[in-house]
Amino acid sequence: MKKAFYFITLLCTAMLVTNCSEDSATDEFNNTNGNVATKLVQSISVVSAQDAQENKNIALSYNTNGSLNTISDGVETSIFVYSNGDLSNITGNGDNLNIEELYDSPYDAFETGNVLNYDNNGNPKKIEFYEEEYDFNTNSYTTEIFTADITYDNTHNPYFYTLQAGGIIEVLDGVQLNFSVNPQVPEIVQARLLLPVNNPSQIVYKNAQGEIIYTITVNYVYDSENYPTSATITAISTEDSQQSTYSTVFEYVN
Template sequence: MKNRNIYLLTCLALAFSCSDSATDEFEEVNGDTEEKLIKSISVISMQDSYENQTISFSYNNEKKLNSVSNGEESSLFIYGDDNLTNVTGGGDQLNIEELYQSPYDAFETGQVQEYDNNGNPYKISFINKIYNEDTYEYENVDYTAEISYDDTPNPFFYTLKAAGIIDVLDGVELNFSLPQQAANIIKARTLLPLNNPSKITYKNELGNIVYDINVEYTYDEQEYPISATVTAISLEVNETGTYSVVYQYL
């Protein structure tokens, strides 16, 4: 799996303000949602046990997120004066593309082109590097990802809030010394889904579908996923991967 620091997902940097906070938008779309914190996510591959992983979340007594680990890499969350001040370590366990073995990183590097009626990123453009066998060089090619959502809350939202990440996206001023990442926090804010992604379709520069991820969830009474079946289809190499996912909460 791709090795990227988790703070690139959340773009922990300078404060960012907007007309509506991420929290306001989440509550407007999802109503009075019960706050649940993720304890673990287990992914079992139906075709290769090497792809199996369990992502564990640990919290302190105040239910602030302490760490996220997949058993090989860990991200540690450091707080000062009750605010998140740094994230150390490696891994990218909160990226849904990474979680479901996608070969792309649209949710990390992409630009939102369209939103759906609930304000979720629907169409994202991103650059995919493709090797040219004639020139022996990699070329940047424009790809797009189109995302569909279940009408249920993003199950990661309150876990991100417990990490202080939503406060960053809401514009709370923290003690980060990464001014070069100012543009990235804006990008992270625009890419934050309010609902639960259930389908991602990737298209190449010609508009042809090259990769498809479909997720069928089973939900509890609070509309949080407790299990899922993920089907990932690569049309370029005619391969299909199937994954079983189990969610546990505090």
């Protein structure tokens, strides 16, 4: 499931989330963004300015009926399996549409996080997550609490219709966030809670003391329909005083 929803996390404290809504994922996307042209991502290429081994070329293929078939970075491939037109399984490996994976973030907020609050559009604004840190004094691992503050461009989530072509949005549309229904699959509930309606442009990671430890900033170039065509990404590690830069090109199905 993890590779399917690019946000999938551990069992969350979902009952504590205050963003209760009876709107579906599609409703929230449409209510926020209005009439958006449908475009399906065909490829994403990422070029590292500092290390060619970090370069990535992610290719997406589609079936003749328009449904998503595969997502591959040349090493790991996710294969979408359908039954009677509905998504039934995703085989293989890969988290290729995860922004943290795209730009080699050392943290997994979108995989192990709980949403603390949302912005006015319903996007996850602050996520709390946990990481294991090695303590050289005790020669053991300890669990540390971190937060990620997320900022969005005033444009739609460019992956929404690609996820819809993969049957994922239909699955998320079935999730009820008012929790008045029977318990649901926690991974799918968490994916729904973390699905943004806008395009993330910055993630600021902080430690338990509120100190900034890592930042990812993405400056997009958009086409006339507000889909990104390219981007420049800057990743800064405050702890290591290191900065990394990436260039990204997005292509869509004609």
